[in-house]
Amino acid sequence: MKFKIPIFDVKNLSFGVRGQKILSHISLEIFNGEYIAIIGPNGGGKTTLIRMLLGLESPSEGTIKLFGKKLSNFKAWHKVGYVPQRASLVDANFPATVLDIVNMGRTAQRTLFSFLNKEDKAAVYDAMVKMDILDLKDKMVGTLSGGQRQRVMIARALASKPEILILDEPNTGVDIVSQRNFYALLSKLNKEEKITIVFITHDIGVIADDIGRLFTINQKAIVCNNPKEALSCEEMSALYGIEAHLIHNHKHEH
């Protein structure tokens, strides 16, 4: 096997609210360098799964290990970049320039009182260059377009120099051209910067060439190691709406 210690090691994860099962018995591993897409119907539990992986929601059963550590003991959060669903719908009145937002990516690493040092500034600059927003740096975030905001939110996540980037449908309300550029950029981050990417999207056809594995989440998880094959197979459409069978999975049982 190419990869050794998984970044995420999830075993038998379930989540329910008031007796209603939202996710049941999910086991999966995410390895360094992967590009994973997560798809599934609305309300299928994709966001819930990601929120559990990040400690924002507690599972009713199961274990999560992040970089080999139990989630509750994990400290190195700078290694994880997260762009939540609807992140780019910022409150138009919030007093923040693009630079203010990207600086947040370094906030957690600073000590008391200390301002951003050379290394922080370099990382912030770097992230803005990668996302091509350097010329927007002094603009108020509230005045930007949807596509521009999206790039700002990802620059913030990149500023901490993450090893894994988790994006929850960040492209709501972004035009097609911007989306294509965005996908190209994700692919570049994965190939050139070796950043592991987990991308929740409904737009699977467009990125099928880029991704390595595909997870389908609809209460249960189906891990598919060959996305193109998965797309062509008939079960794929059947997966939407019903709990379904395994498509293709030689690495994990369940």
Place this chain on the structure above:
Amino acid sequence: MLEMLEYEFMQRALLAGMLIALLASISGTFVVLKRYSMISETLAHSALVGVAVGLVAGFNPLWIAVLVAILSAWLIEYLRSSFALYSDAILAILLSGSLAIAVIIVSLGGAFNNSLFSYLFGSILAVSSDDVITILFVGTLALALLLAFAKELYFIAYDEEVAKTSGIKVKLLNFLLVTVVAVIIALSIRIVGSLLIGALMVIPTVAALQYRVGFLNTMFLSVIFALLSVISGMTLSFYFSLPSGATIVLCVLLIFIISLIGNKK
């Protein structure tokens, strides 16, 4: 202008007032950005419970006000994070609850008099040199804490969950913020009054937000607005024998209205 500075009580009041303006506006920036403006009103009423106990039992009302306000702030934060309650509803409940308790204590203790009135509306005559020392000492500590964690508090105000997944201790810092706000409010009611301190905490930031500038500039503007209101409010209050708290609030309101109209889209 200079005549008023010849009076020692005026020097004390101005010094204390400016410190409070600084504290209220800086902490207010975070409170407003978190959509938590009403907490200042609630804590001010909780502080009144402390004042009532102090007046009736004969302790220093300022210290007990600080204590009760902190306890109330922790209760609010606990209720907010542990129960499925709307935070504005929690604030409304604690506000009226505190006021009811304060009124009962005061009327049972027979202390319904002028000195309570001065805690409701503020009085520059009431500021003792002990008060100034307390405000200087505790206020500096509160300011240091706010500045130490300004970046983190700003991040939390922007997006609590993303802050958490970046490794920021969100829960702890939320408690820290409400504690500092409680202390600042309790210290301020002497001068601005418990019914009016909320205005000094919230309005300078809301006025500053109208200029649509970045974080540091917004905070800077709100400090300037608060200082301007306190200095001009106290000056007017001295020369026209007006109640200080109300005059300060009218000044900050004027600044707000000018900012609003001047920045109309």
